[in-house]
Amino acid sequence: MNTTSEQQKQINIAYIGGGSRGWAWRLMTDLALEKDLSGTVRLYDIDFEAAKTNEVIGNKLSNKPEVVGKWQYVAVKSLDEALYGADFVIISILPGTFEEMYSDVHAPEKYGIYQSVGDTTGPGGLIRGLRTVPMYVEFAEAIKRNCPDAWVINYTNPMAICLKALYEVFPKIKAFGCCHEVFGTQKLLTEVVKEFLGEEREISRREIKVNVLGINHFTWFDKASYKTHDLFPLYKEFVNKYYEEGFEKTKGLWEKDYFASANRVKFDLFKRFGLIAAAGDRHLAEFVPYIYLTDKETVYKWKFNLTPVEWRIKHREELIKLSKEYASDQKEVPLNPSGEEGVMQMKAILGLDTLVTNVNLPNMGQIPNLPIGAIVETNAVFTHDDVRPVYAGKLPSDLASIMIRHISNQELIVKAALEKDLNLAKRAFLNDPAVERLPQSKAEQLFDEMINNTKKYLAYLGL
Amino acid sequence: MNTTSEQQKQINIAYIGGGSRGWAWRLMTDLALEKDLSGTVRLYDIDFEAAKTNEVIGNKLSNKPEVVGKWQYVAVKSLDEALYGADFVIISILPGTFEEMYSDVHAPEKYGIYQSVGDTTGPGGLIRGLRTVPMYVEFAEAIKRNCPDAWVINYTNPMAICLKALYEVFPKIKAFGCCHEVFGTQKLLTEVVKEFLGEEREISRREIKVNVLGINHFTWFDKASYKTHDLFPLYKEFVNKYYEEGFEKTKGLWEKDYFASANRVKFDLFKRFGLIAAAGDRHLAEFVPYIYLTDKETVYKWKFNLTPVEWRIKHREELIKLSKEYASDQKEVPLNPSGEEGVMQMKAILGLDTLVTNVNLPNMGQIPNLPIGAIVETNAVFTHDDVRPVYAGKLPSDLASIMIRHISNQELIVKAALEKDLNLAKRAFLNDPAVERLPQSKAEQLFDEMINNTKKYLAYLGL
Amino acid sequence: MNTTSEQQKQINIAYIGGGSRGWAWRLMTDLALEKDLSGTVRLYDIDFEAAKTNEVIGNKLSNKPEVVGKWQYVAVKSLDEALYGADFVIISILPGTFEEMYSDVHAPEKYGIYQSVGDTTGPGGLIRGLRTVPMYVEFAEAIKRNCPDAWVINYTNPMAICLKALYEVFPKIKAFGCCHEVFGTQKLLTEVVKEFLGEEREISRREIKVNVLGINHFTWFDKASYKTHDLFPLYKEFVNKYYEEGFEKTKGLWEKDYFASANRVKFDLFKRFGLIAAAGDRHLAEFVPYIYLTDKETVYKWKFNLTPVEWRIKHREELIKLSKEYASDQKEVPLNPSGEEGVMQMKAILGLDTLVTNVNLPNMGQIPNLPIGAIVETNAVFTHDDVRPVYAGKLPSDLASIMIRHISNQELIVKAALEKDLNLAKRAFLNDPAVERLPQSKAEQLFDEMINNTKKYLAYLGL
Amino acid sequence: MNTTSEQQKQINIAYIGGGSRGWAWRLMTDLALEKDLSGTVRLYDIDFEAAKTNEVIGNKLSNKPEVVGKWQYVAVKSLDEALYGADFVIISILPGTFEEMYSDVHAPEKYGIYQSVGDTTGPGGLIRGLRTVPMYVEFAEAIKRNCPDAWVINYTNPMAICLKALYEVFPKIKAFGCCHEVFGTQKLLTEVVKEFLGEEREISRREIKVNVLGINHFTWFDKASYKTHDLFPLYKEFVNKYYEEGFEKTKGLWEKDYFASANRVKFDLFKRFGLIAAAGDRHLAEFVPYIYLTDKETVYKWKFNLTPVEWRIKHREELIKLSKEYASDQKEVPLNPSGEEGVMQMKAILGLDTLVTNVNLPNMGQIPNLPIGAIVETNAVFTHDDVRPVYAGKLPSDLASIMIRHISNQELIVKAALEKDLNLAKRAFLNDPAVERLPQSKAEQLFDEMINNTKKYLAYLGL
Numbered sequence A, B, C, D: 001m002n003t004t005s006e007q008q009k010q011i012n013i014a015y016i017g018g019g020s021r022g023w024a025w026r027l028m029t030d031l032a033l034e035k036d037l038s039g040t041v042r043l044y045d046i047d048f049e050a051a052k053t054n055e056v057i058g059n060k061l062s063n064k065p066e067v068v069g070k071w072q073y074v075a076v077k078s079l080d081e082a083l084y085g086a087d088f089v090i091i092s093i094l095p096g097t098f099e100e101m102y103s104d105v106h107a108p109e110k111y112g113i114y115q116s117v118g119d120t121t122g123p124g125g126l127i128r129g130l131r132t133v134p135m136y137v138e139f140a141e142a143i144k145r146n147c148p149d150a151w152v153i154n155y156t157n158p159m160a161i162c163l164k165a166l167y168e169v170f171p172k173i174k175a176f177g178c179c180h181e182v183f184g185t186q187k188l189l190t191e192v193v194k195e196f197l198g199e200e201r202e203i204s205r206r207e208i209k210v211n212v213l214g215i216n217h218f219t220w221f222d223k224a225s226y227k228t229h230d231l232f233p234l235y236k237e238f239v240n241k242y243y244e245e246g247f248e249k250t251k252g253l254w255e256k257d258y259f260a261s262a263n264r265v266k267f268d269l270f271k272r273f274g275l276i277a278a279a280g281d282r283h284l285a286e287f288v289p290y291i292y293l294t295d296k297e298t299v300y301k302w303k304f305n306l307t308p309v310e311w312r313i314k315h316r317e318e319l320i321k322l323s324k325e326y327a328s329d330q331k332e333v334p335l336n337p338s339g340e341e342g343v344m345q346m347k348a349i350l351g352l353d354t355l356v357t358n359v360n361l362p363n364m365g366q367i368p369n370l371p372i373g374a375i376v377e378t379n380a381v382f383t384h385d386d387v388r389p390v391y392a393g394k395l396p397s398d399l400a401s402i403m404i405r406h407i408s409n410q411e412l413i414v415k416a417a418l419e420k421d422l423n424l425a426k427r428a429f430l431n432d433p434a435v436e437r438l439p440q441s442k443a444e445q446l447f448d449e450m451i452n453n454t455k456k457y458l459a460y461l462g463l
């Protein structure tokens, strides 16, 4: 990646899932706000019309005089067209439809298994993974064929399974995964700073320096600071103060918004393990379901939510409507920074900056007590054509043991998919801590049911 | 350890727990049957009278004309006396009394937690461990002081916790741990040989060659052979044939003998993981309590037993009576080989033989996907002054993840004891898969109760 | 490998290099002396006539009444014919001819570089390796195709390069490498036993128990014992006594026999590193040429020999003559055990025995401070269908650093050959400790010359 | 390290070697130029007068109105006084006097061994190390006692030996080592940028982004970029252009200045290994003495210098004179940034910045093919109370093998000193690549001579 000033004008971004009605708009606005970059974004989506609509929206944005980052958006009909010669590849897809996701999340409820998200681990995440791997096999092969030197940014869940599949198929791929859950915890820490250090100005979450370690959605800080201040003693006070009631910036929001929580899971995990859990409570809970997800009352007590897929379906309708309004001049795409880091990361990779931030990468030793090759989340340094993990150190052994179980299950899913061995997938499923409570026969029945519900995507397994 | 023929006559064995009324007699008979060794056995026990009785029993045995291995038995009153100048140290103790063990095993039952043995892992094994570590700290220090080059053979449970404590305190200690659970599974395989290969003569379990890997009481074979025959396909047939009904040499024994089982857990684990589980069902079940130990009906269904401590208490009475009879000429100690390997191991370590057998040792890489330093069970080669693990290979990742959780908990107990930090012990306790099902408040209540029941032995924690 | 008694009668051995006039006869006599095995040996050689002659010799042997191991020998014309359905594959070839070997050994002499053997490391060993790898690539592919479950025993040098090539091409291959250098040092230790322990009976070298660690031909013992005796203090005395003069069973032999030495290099290495060097002095010296191979006087002073290739050429003539005599009834193949272990190893792998002995295998951690994957020599346990390394432990760091350099060079040669990159081969050559003393231009000149001398075998590099 | 704004005014720096007449002034000027920090610098030196003079110089500087960083300098008479309560400890000493250094560098010349610096590895560096370790043992113990949470910055050579000693004695020490050799190579790359990219403005060496990997003074880049430009293809052109003649900013300087070179060694190493060697040629050459240091003519041919200790002695006189002038108002300390990074690093560690730069740290896996625990040089991220290595990746195996030898020797020196075992030191000495060319007796004679020359500092070895 040896770009001259001229080439810089011609950056090629391939967007897989380019019809997306949320992530795509976030990228568009961030690109629009960045004066140092420009080029082409090729939008690929199995829903070509959605990509086409985003093409219109993106180009309209570029034409606005106040927009400093000028990009050309083009919807394309094939992966190869999108990827050929790409400098960056962004992958943000929904693996399957909400129909399959409905099964992932809600089928286990009949068996007394509740999931707050259902896209990462647990029965939902694992089955979703089994559906996702063949798609990522296709992506990896197409990337190898079309743009082997491109940097690949994944936003899709299950994060670890997606990235693992990419690296298994094309080991030299330059891929990493991004997730904003850590950012949310940094924001929570800005509240701690305000409350205990009396800081009055608005603090950016990027001013909270953290050492990140763990796996996606079960990520932790073992160091956190603000300027010259160690935040651990302050967070301890904060947790003690708000442990029972929880803490929310907008009080009571968790009862109205399926994505909100009162951070009680986070506080309880701090008491248990001494580290700051750095993801939303809905995600964290799924890694220790026997603590926070045993039944609906327990979920309510801990003040977080089981996000129903119906809500996602309804919300999609609104987004479709919105996309039409954006495309047809009825509404303007608001020009606010998304809070995501993709564009900053691209700048650094192009050589225009040095950036230290958290990402998901194969473990090369950055967390010495997790398995080598497992997809882990730590800080990394981004510079010209380079993303290198920072040594994050060891996890407390009990936390590590909890993660290793999920890592093992996620990796078994990838193996099951690559070797087309449904039995391996069942082994992962049975080893899941939410499933383990079911009698064997029930667990197998649930597995069969969930597999059946998603079989449209499992033809590769001979189903 | 450079023994001349003369010195060989003077082998010194220190027996910690030398008042034991089962293990000690086993050693005595094995020594009596071995013509190539002789020397002194110093018996140390906190119950000096028991040691004294064993001194009498041992010396009577040595005086029998038919006995070829002549040893002098001496009961001693201090650890230092027992250990000074020892060539071998045998440790076989009951950490605490049956009163504490009663709590370990049965206190959790009120909370719906059932344990089949309660001495290895789970709430019982962990609390027992917390009581045991300070004793082993004392042993390690005394060994370092009195006989740093001695070989130390541990028979006490919790095996991993005992050995870890020895190595933490005295890293250069030459200690390993022995357990006969693997032998039992080899014996089961001799039944497979008889049934499927039509072998009619009695087969020794030592003719069944196995690759052993795992942790004590959750040990596995990924290879097993008899002469030129791979036993895996045969065992698969065997499991399929007996899966529902179970297999016992003496049919129905499991309903009469608290230590017996119909091997159904073993067969089910084979179906799940594809490897041969190589310990008694009672032990195996405790590592995956959510499968086999959820309630008494489940235990019954799987045809194994929860061994009540009352039985042990009653049985002790019988043994005390027996010891008096042995000591007073009313009864003869029967001269049968015990089936244990301690004496064979000593012979090999003295240089008189080469032996390949399974033992517990710190992981130096013999199981690459378990943590380095964890106490693991694999084959080892015994030669002159040397016990070296054989490379056992990787475990399937789901099995490894299950073990890593128990390893983490066991190591946290050792750390809790060495750092005198009760909170670490609670972390281990809460991370146990049997405990995880309890609501936090119940789990903590149980922990407090169990700690209180054993507090006589926890003064070192400031309790 | 699940052999029934019937199949056992039909063991298939493929012998690559089956026209060999030394190694092949050794195998034949060992097979003839082993009553428990029988079957077919297929002899493959690029010199078909030589294989054919060995077929005759072998079958004559089998027909002798006093021979208990009955085998059928068949010379075949292709690798595939030899390998199809083989249970064991033996590889013992001369890579190239003595003409190329002449260059390997003697071309560097003009530059002041002396080699005592020239087949393992140093300029000769590396260039020989470059010629050998493509042959082993062919073998590995043919084994994968014809008999993927066969056990492969390599006797060819350069041992590490041959085995590395096999494992690179076919990672699941069951291959190990055998060399008798260690045996020679065990024999030397029997002399120590005789001299210092007054043992009068003949002692077998197998009674000397050793922990083996290192790389082929630069192998070491850090433990050695005879019965109950630690041999290290005795060897120290022995070295002190014979350091200046050297020790030979047949005094003065080293001045008459190119393969003999007075063990002075071995004694000096003991003084330097505190471990027992366990290979012939000629081999050992080549790993630290700056000590023992700086010039001919130094070699003479240390009382070992530079074996001239002329001798090998002459000796071959004698062997050809001998082979004719054997084949034509003029002479009988003497029925003495060869001292090699191949047949014992096969018996153990078939499940008829358990054997602990030294072999060359990829490092899976048996020597923790050598690189994982490097071909190392340690003890291993042989049982049914299984060869597992024994944990050998760490090498002293200076010894390890010397080995790592040779390992790196040998692995670079394999990589150079597999990637067809002559420049990598030159890097290995320049990094060799014998070559390093040359000015760059001289070193490159020598490289070019040696490459040119062997270019008949380097067509695959585009030469 | 939880500093409030108030505390920030009171940063305590302990300077061991505070009488230094170069490094101390560099720190003083850098502190004077940094407006965000202030506090006290306690100067400790075995030459108290020198420290006292620096106290005067430092305080004078602080009193200048144009100086924005106000510090109080205090010369103290004991280590404990200097260290008690320190936030940072700087160590920059001369271990021994120039008399001993004279022997280190020049004693080997009689034996045909030439050293360009003699302070890092080779006979000089190793003997210097043996003298240095006991000093660092004392420092480590005093730091543990007085300021266990302080950050320790080492500038003394031999870098790896100094840091290893600190970590061996006090494993939880927060120590790292700094060296400007990498900066010099970054500066050289700015010349490449100017020449091939036509950049006309002055480029800061910090704009050259590099991935650093290796060991101190034998450090390498495997990535280098300037803005969007990969510098590897440009450097290749540069090397080809200047290979024969060399490259200097000031042409011919290498013949006048003992510290200058024409970068020919660097260029040649690039041709050999394909990576950019990132230290001065004088240092680099000492790691492969058989290439560049075989005799004086070779050194001259490669256009670098053997720095004579006489020069250092003479230069010291000038510095003493200068120190008197600075202290007595005859001369002003010039207020130019030193180019060192110590003050930037302190700022980042205090939480005022995030910094990515190269430092020496124990290997925690940042270079996977060097031994864990070895002192290696890579990039690290500096944030609040935190210095974490960045994953640097594997070295080419031949380079790694060269480094491992030096690492082994340096670690043996530390072990020799800690275990007070002169024989281990001799092993390291004999394993050095410059010494290896000597016949054993000569090598031992040189060792004895050099040991004798420095015996004033080796009383701890019982000499």
Ligand SMILES: [Mg+2]
Pocket (backbone or CB within 6 Å): A157, A178, A179, A180, A181, A217
């Ligand atoms: Mg996410």
Ligand SMILES: [Mg+2]
Pocket (backbone or CB within 6 Å): B157, B178, B179, B180, B181, B217
């Ligand atoms: Mg047991």
Ligand SMILES: [Mg+2]
Pocket (backbone or CB within 6 Å): C157, C178, C179, C180, C181, C217
């Ligand atoms: Mg050999």
Ligand SMILES: [Mg+2]
Pocket (backbone or CB within 6 Å): D157, D178, D179, D180, D181, D217
């Ligand atoms: Mg330096």
